Amino acid sequence: xxxxxxxxxxxxxxxxxxxxxxxxxxxxxxxxxxxxxxxxxxxxxxxxxxxxxxxxxxxxxxxxxxxxxxxxxxxxxxxxxxxxxxxxxxxxxxxxxxxxxxxxxxxxxxxxxxxxxxxxxxxxxxxxxxxxxxxxxxxxxxxxxxxxxxxxxxxxxxxxxxxxxxxxxxxxxxxxxxxxxxxxxxxxxxxxxxxxxxxxxxxxxxxxxxxxxxxxxxxxxxxxxxxxxxxxxxxxxxxxxxxxxxxxxxxxxxxxxxxxxxxxxxxxxxxxxxxxxxxxxxxxxxxxxxxxxxxxxxxxxxxxxxxxxxxxxxxxxxxxxxxxxxxxxxxxxxxxxxxxxxxxxxxxxxxxxxxxxxxxxxxxxxxxxxxxxxxxxxxxxxxxxxxxxxxxxxxxxxxxxxxxxxxxxxxxxxxxxxxxxxxxxxxxxxxxxxxxxxxxxxxxxxxxxxxxxxxxxxxxxxxxxxxxxxxxxxxxxxxxxxxxxxxxxxxxxxxxxxxxxxxxxxxxxxxxxxxxxxxxxxxxxxxxxxxxxxxxxxxxxxxxxxxxxxxxxxxxxxxxxxxxxxxxxxxxxxxxxxxxxxxxxxxxxxxxxxxxxxxxxxxxxxxxxxxxxxxxxxxxxxxxxxxxxxxxxxxxxxxxxxxxxxxxxxxxxxxxxxxxxxxxxxxxxxxxxxxxxxxxxxxxxxxxxxxxxxxxxxxxxxxxxxxxxxxxxxxxxxxxxx
Amino acid sequence: xxxxxxxxxxxxxxxxxxxxxxxxxxxxxxxxxxxxxxxxxxxxxxxxxxxxxxxxxxxxxxxxxxxxxxxxxxxxxxxxxxxxxxxxxxxxxxxxxxxxxxxxxxxxxxxxxxxxxxxxxxxxxxxxxxxxxxxxxxxxxxxxxxxxxxxxxxxxxxxxxxxxxxxxxxxxxxxxxxxxxxxxxxxxxxxxxxxxxxxxxxxxxxxxxxxxxxxxxxxxxxxxxxx
Numbered sequence: 001x002x003x004x005x006x007x008x009x010x011x012x013x014x015x016x017x018x019x020x021x022x023x024x025x026x027x028x029x030x031x032x033x034x035x036x037x038x039x040x041x042x043x044x045x046x047x048x049x050x051x052x053x054x055x056x057x058x059x060x061x062x063x064x065x066x067x068x069x070x071x072x073x074x075x076x077x078x079x080x081x082x083x084x085x086x087x088x089x090x091x092x093x094x095x096x097x098x099x100x101x102x103x104x105x106x107x108x109x110x111x112x113x114x115x116x117x118x119x120x121x122x123x124x125x126x127x128x129x130x131x132x133x134x135x136x137x138x139x140x141x142x143x144x145x146x147x148x149x150x151x152x153x154x155x156x157x158x159x160x161x162x163x164x165x166x167x168x169x170x171x172x173x174x175x176x177x178x179x180x181x182x183x184x185x186x187x188x189x190x191x192x193x194x195x196x197x198x199x200x201x202x203x204x205x206x207x208x209x210x211x212x213x214x215x216x217x218x219x220x221x222x223x224x225x226x227x228x229x230x231x232x233x234x235x236x237x238x239x240x241x242x243x244x245x246x247x248x249x250x251x252x253x254x255x256x257x258x259x260x261x262x263x264x265x266x267x268x269x270x271x272x273x274x275x276x277x278x279x280x281x282x283x284x285x286x287x288x289x290x291x292x293x294x295x296x297x298x299x300x301x302x303x304x305x306x307x308x309x310x311x312x313x314x315x316x317x318x319x320x321x322x323x324x325x326x327x328x329x330x331x332x333x334x335x336x337x338x339x340x341x342x343x344x345x346x347x348x349x350x351x352x353x354x355x356x357x358x359x360x361x362x363x364x365x366x367x368x369x370x371x372x373x374x375x376x377x378x379x380x381x382x383x384x385x386x387x388x389x390x391x392x393x394x395x396x397x398x399x400x401x402x403x404x405x406x407x408x409x410x411x412x413x414x415x416x417x418x419x420x421x422x423x424x425x426x427x428x429x430x431x432x433x434x435x436x437x438x439x440x441x442x443x444x445x446x447x448x449x450x451x452x453x454x455x456x457x458x459x460x461x462x463x464x465x466x467x468x469x470x471x472x473x474x475x476x477x478x479x480x481x482x483x484x485x486x487x488x489x490x491x492x493x494x495x496x497x498x499x500x501x502x503x504x505x506x507x508x509x510x511x512x513x514x515x516x517x518x519x520x521x522x523x524x525x526x527x528x529x530x531x532x533x534x535x536x537x538x539x540x541x542x543x544x545x546x547x548x549x550x551x552x553x554x555x556x557x558x559x560x561x562x563x564x565x566x567x568x569x570x571x572x573x574x575x576x577x578x579x580x581x582x583x584x585x586x587x588x589x590x591x592x593x594x595x596x597x598x599x600x601x602x603x604x605x606x607x608x609x610x611x612x613x614x615x616x617x618x619x620x621x622x623x624x625x626x627x628x629x630x631x632x633x634x635x636x637x638x639x640x641x642x643x644x645x646x647x648x649x650x651x652x653x654x655x656x657x658x659x660x661x662x663x664x665x666x667x668x669x670x671x672x673x674x675x676x677x678x679x680x681x682x683x684x685x686x687x688x689x690x691x692x693x694x695x696x697x698x699x700x701x702x703x704x705x706x707x708x709x710x711x712x713x714x715x716x717x718x719x720x721x722x
Numbered sequence: 723x724x725x726x727x728x729x730x731x732x733x734x735x736x737x738x739x740x741x742x743x744x745x746x747x748x749x750x751x752x753x754x755x756x757x758x759x760x761x762x763x764x765x766x767x768x769x770x771x772x773x774x775x776x777x778x779x780x781x782x783x784x785x786x787x788x789x790x791x792x793x794x795x796x797x798x799x800x801x802x803x804x805x806x807x808x809x810x811x812x813x814x815x816x817x818x819x820x821x822x823x824x825x826x827x828x829x830x831x832x833x834x835x836x837x838x839x840x841x842x843x844x845x846x847x848x849x850x851x852x853x854x855x856x857x858x859x860x861x862x863x864x865x866x867x868x869x870x871x872x873x874x875x876x877x878x879x880x881x882x883x884x885x886x887x888x889x890x891x892x893x894x895x896x897x898x899x900x901x902x903x904x905x906x907x908x909x910x911x912x913x914x915x916x917x918x919x920x921x922x923x924x925x926x927x928x929x930x931x932x933x934x935x936x937x938x939x940x941x942x943x944x945x946x947x948x949x
Contacts, residue, residue: 147834151864152775154736239734239778328757330733408837415836415864417929418773420740425936434934436739549934 009036071519116180128169158431210305285337461506477544489533568661625661646689771812784814813922830905
């Protein structure tokens with residue numbers, strides 16, 4: 001085989017050598033395509049596997065950890081929750097509308113493949129600075145794409161993040177998370193069991209879209225690549241996905257399916273190889289049977305990433321029933337092969353065997369690298385001149401910064417109330433939905449603090465995970481388990497490899513301490529263009545639970561004359577990276593001090609204090625404190641013209657970051673009881689002030705409520721529309 | 723008097739389950755689930771045509787659904803004087819069938835809108851008779867094509883026959899440019915047929931009736947029918 005051809009398929013000559021040594025023959029072009037698809041980062045995690053293995057993935061509530069289409073956790077009785085986050089970064093830069101739309105489509109298929117009905121989605125999206133020529137176009141198209149797909153299929157979007165930073169100028173990030181509900185005894189897996197069972201193809205016809213999508217997603221971009229790669233972006237059809245979802249759920253409900261696998265990245269190749277590998281069996285597939293949209297070669301069929309397709313294994317006796325249900329939903333269906341005991345993957349095309357490979361060479365011999373990495377440099381503590389900052393300036397810096405603004409411009413384009421079970425809509429500390437016909441509530445949040453992680457990957461990750469817990473705890477949801485989306489630049493750069501290794505380590509420590517296993521995830525590497533790396537962006541998706549939705553605590557002010565308190569450790573300005581960046585304008589990473597140590601004990605103490613106080617009905621509303629400090633948290637709590645009047649000794653304390661920080665609002669009658677409880681649990685409470693009508697008062701200086709709040713609400717649309 | 727009901731599902735409907743829950747929890751009766759290819763709807767008091775993207779809305783919204791076999795049953799039911807409620811895509815379908823006059827165009831800002839909006843009662847009918855004239859209802863909308871349009875004569879005829887059921891307004895009840903979220907003619911959020919037994923409504927009352935919803939105003943519509 002020609003060396004150039006091997007390299008074009010994203011394989012190194014060493015990797016090809018491994019295959020050659022094993023098979024002792026040359027590969028067919030179709031087989032080369034299979035290795036290209038299966039041995040890239042996106043499918044086999046060759047750079048990250050060594051480190052991902054260290055993550056805690058089990059405890060009493062985990063029903064399914066990483067390795068399936070989605071992770072599944074137990075939420076008592078016969079109820080379980082399936083969830084996962086996945087990236088569609090590269091396609092969303094090349095063709096933002098379809099790239100982001102199919103990101104939503106892909107993650108929803110991962111959920112209903114498990115037999116779970118999707119109940120919510122979240123999106124973590126990141127763009128370059130607004131002054132970059134492409135940013136506004138990308139924001140418009142990505143948001144439209146996400147909305148188009150999710151709105152049409154009818155799954156509520158309940159939250160996520162939207163951040164702007166120059167490091168994403170040529171690599172915007174689109175991470176989509178989905179959550180589904182399934183009965184514990186009705187979970188489906190991808191592992192086939194029965195020899196001779198039929199392999200069936202369900203869904204859209206196969207076309208040329210997405211060929212080499214998975215290997216594209218593992219490439220470093222150069223700027224002029226954009227146009228030449230566009231045909232690799234898949235095109236989504238949410239209507240077809242809705243039919244596919246209803247059809248598949250009906251098949252599973254009728255117990256007509258033995259196993260199922262979504263045809264996602266690397267299409268039929270990856271789904272059939274994974275099935276064979278999980279079942280320790282073989283598959284034999286006739287490519288002439290695949291429903292096609294246009295004439296395709298065997299090679300193209302194997303690598304197509306056309307959307308809205310499923311591979312299922314069924315018993316022959318169920319064939320007629322399966323056919324009838326799918327006919328009702330007007331979905332293409334074809335028997336394309338069978339399960340064998342050869343432990344080989346065999347594809348035929350036009351009476352010729354084009355692929356005949358042992359499963360273990362594809363899966364078990366997949367490369368795993370231990371890439372060298374650097375530890376971050378130790379930082380010397382620096383002092384900063386804060387003399388030019390005051391309340392007015394700091395407040396103004398927050399109000400005019402799009403990253404702190406209200407994101408309704410985004411969320412108002414997403415249907416957040418379809419399915420009729422939404423409790424917390426997007427924009428609050430976490431999104432919350434009720435389980436249908438049940439009193440159980442599920443909350444979810446996505447979080448990342450790339451600046452923290454760039455400064456100190458390990459500690460930064462610990463703080464990020466703690467923040468995602470607080471987002472849930474503030475609403476009286478118990479953090480249960482995590483899905484992660486590790487977005488990094490090229491791991492061939494030892495500093496970036498260091499960011500990857502250390503942030504996984506931080507995730508491990510935190511998840512172990514708080515017993516929140518990682519049950520699913522995704523890795524997206526090589527997010528850099530023209531040697532411009534993104535900030536490390538390991539996004540955490542955390543799921544929380546409360547068995548009774550009536551116990552959910554609001555994140556907004558409820559009534560005037562209620563008392564505002566805070567708990568948490570207020571950091572000094574020099575140890576608050578976002579404060580330094582957004583108030584003092586620091587940009588060079590070397591200019592920052594190290595970030596503070598995470599304080600797991602304090603986080604835990606505050607969690608216990610809050611859960612205990614929620615149980616005793618002592619708290620009216622609660623919100624977590626993150627970047628933007630106390631002030632930003634208070635602004636987010638404004639609702640129905642209820643504002644605040646507070647006092648604080650040092651006004652800059654309102655803007656710096658905190659650890660284990662929460663705003664707590666209570667009825668004044670409960671003040672003493674809360675103090676007693678705080679004292680018994682050794683929690684320090686700080687009294688800030690009161691909830692007032694249209695109040696925006698700090699240390700007796702009265703600011704204009706309407707103009708401040710309008711600015712907070714409108715900064716996003718003003719900046720995007722102008 | 724209990725209210726018996728049916729909900730029609732088209733391929734691409736996505737608020738059918740929500741409509742069933744709405745009917746079941748408020749009327750205490752489980753609605754019949756009807757598939758678009760079914761031939762018969764059992765005799766019921768009200769049929770809901772739910773929201774969603776019937777047939778993907780790849781043609782004009784609701785145009786494909788208006789040709790489904792079940793539509794003749796909807797027509798029969800409405801001729802008998804039975805209630806029909808079309809919500810969102812259901813409203814679009816009712817205009818395509820011709821049971822309601824006018825059309826729903828793309829939102830004036832060309833963006834999908836999902837938010838809580840305010841509406842108020844205009845002309846009285848079976849669906850809003852329990853709602854006080856000065857009551858401002860808070861109900862979510864979620865649509866891409868909700869901008870109500872009609873010809874000048876069509877509009878005049880609607881108003882002459884008192885068929886304008888609900889108007890968009892702000893929280894204080896004023897209808898102005900800002901409160902008219904999708905650019906509908908004359909702030910129209912919902913209309914009836916001449917006989918007033920068929921209502922098309924862009925906002926989603928089935929998302930505003932349970933204790934955890936942001937408002938419970940949606941229940942007033944079904945309660946008006948029950949009384």
